[in-house]
Amino acid sequence: MIFTLAIIPTALMICGAPVFLVLLTASAATVLFVMDVPVEALHQTLFGAIDSFALLAVPFFLYAGELMGRGSVARRIVDIMQAATGSMRGSLPLATVGTSAVFGAMSGASAATVATIGSLMLKPLAQRGYPEQFRAGLITAVGAIDVIIPPSIPLIIYAAAASESVPKLYAAGVVPGLLIAAILAVYVVWYARRLGISDGLPFSARQLFVALRRGSWALGAPVIILGGIYGGLFSPTESAAVACVYAALVTRFVYRELSWDQIIECAARTVMLSAQILIIVACANVFGWLLTVNQIPMALVDLVQGWQLSPWMILLALNIVFLVVGCFVDPLSAILVLTPLLMPLVKAAGIDPVHFGIVITTNLAIGMFHPPFGLNIFVAQSLFKFPLEVIYRGIVPFLFLYLAALVLITYIPWLSLAAVRLIY
Structure with missing residues (x-):
């Protein structure tokens, strides 16, 4: 065994x-x-793993993100952020952080955000005099917000693995996601002030109004997704399908940016991405089933209980485990393999499973840009031709900022659970 x-x-x-x-x-x-056991059990478990209504949201959100990323949606959000921040110190990197958070509320895909936002912001950041190291670290790190802020695909996968509610996890992810964005925003403003860099034009209410008018359709996507879920109009899966239709209509008929052929190309790419995710889901479910039937999770619970660790020490140990795993394994695989193994231990320690889900996703968000194998690092390196040593040095301050947020999220459960308790 x-x-x-x-x-x-x-x-x-x-x-x-x-x-x-x-x-x-x-x-x-x-x-x-x-x-x-008969070998047929392997086939049944494989197919049973993806026979889930909640998992249908994954390809829908991927498709909506593809459509939004192909058009000028991100550009319009950038314009709104820049108009809102005006000429204040750090307005350009601040707009980068804000755009990443809003774009993440549409797509839920970290690597896509790095590619989309990076292509829009790197040149303006360079023109304003921000060092290459800072630019590389900022673009690589901000996409990780999308792992936490809803509609996060890792949160959907965690919900399926832990048999938890997707709407509750979405509600729990809002405050931690905004907390990380706020911490990053404070840092980039301080950094710009230290360098004496002034960005953009003075604030203009008229310019902000024009930007909001041009980008109103772009901002409608997160409102429809989250408003529909918590307004009781549709489930998370149905909201993902509505987001697809909305994104297709906006990019095709409102902004007139995508042809029907390009919309079909987005669908084809989504099929490939969905297949990559769902085959991992199916195989990880089989592996988790084998661990469960052989009572390995319960053996782990007995072992840890024998050490008489307090809940905060268990959370510390699990944070270290997920930080290490996140450096080498993609978030979805880590969630699918480790969640069934650790959930009995988490429940036995009295840790709320919803709170634990946010702790997991925050750890794995850090893993998205943590050396040596963070996916966002390789996206930034391949698309924008940053040398790896420049990226590694650039992400160090952002890594410490995310770790500080992780400590707060881990040991102040209110940050994750306040919105859940308010809504439910």
Whole structure:
């Protein structure tokens, strides 16, 4: 059992095998050679894992994000942010942070935000005199907000793995996501003041009104998504489908930026991305099922309870585990593999599963830009040609800012649960 569920997957990951293949190989070897169960159980569990209404939201949100990213939606949001901040110190990086948070409330995809916002903001940041190291760190780090702020795809996956409510997790993610954005905003303003950089034109109410009018349709997407969910009009999955229709109508008929062929191209790319995600979901569910039927989670609970650790010490240990895992494994795979294993321990320690979900996603958001293998690092390096050493140095201050936010989110559960209790 140890050989098939621990040694085989570890060896395959060291060899660089895809995550889904690692999980499927370990699961198949366990079913075929260790456990006395029919092989049909493997097929049934694989297909049963993706037979979930909540998971339908994943391709819908991906598609909406693709449509919004192809058009000028992000550009219009940038214009609103720049008009609102005027010529204050740090207005340009501040607009970068604000745009990332708003764009994340439409797509929920971190790497897409890095690519979209980076292509719009890097040149203006360079023209205003911001150092390359700062530009690289800012663009690489701000996309991680989208892992936490709804409609976050990792939160949907966590909800499926932990049998939790997607609307509750969405409500719980709002304040932590805004907290991280606020911390980043304070830092970039301080940094600009330290360098003496002044951005943009003086504030103009007329300019802000024009920007809001041009970008009103773009800002409608998060209002429809979250307003529809908490107004009781539709479920998270239905809201994702509505967001797709809204994005297609806006980009095709309102802004007139995408042709029907381009809309179909977005759909084709979404199919590929959805397949990559759902095959990991299916294989991880099989792996988690094998861990559960062999009572490995309960053995872990007994082991930790024997150490008599307090809840804050358990949270500290789990934070360290997820920070390390997030450096090497993508967020969805980490959530799917570790959540079934750790959930009994979390419940036994009296930790709220919704709060724990936000703690997990914050850790894995940090992993998106944490050296050595953060996905956002490679997106920034490949698209914008930053040298890796420049990116690594640039993200150091942002890494400490995210870690400070993680400490607050971990040990002040109110930040995650206040909105949940207010709504429910």
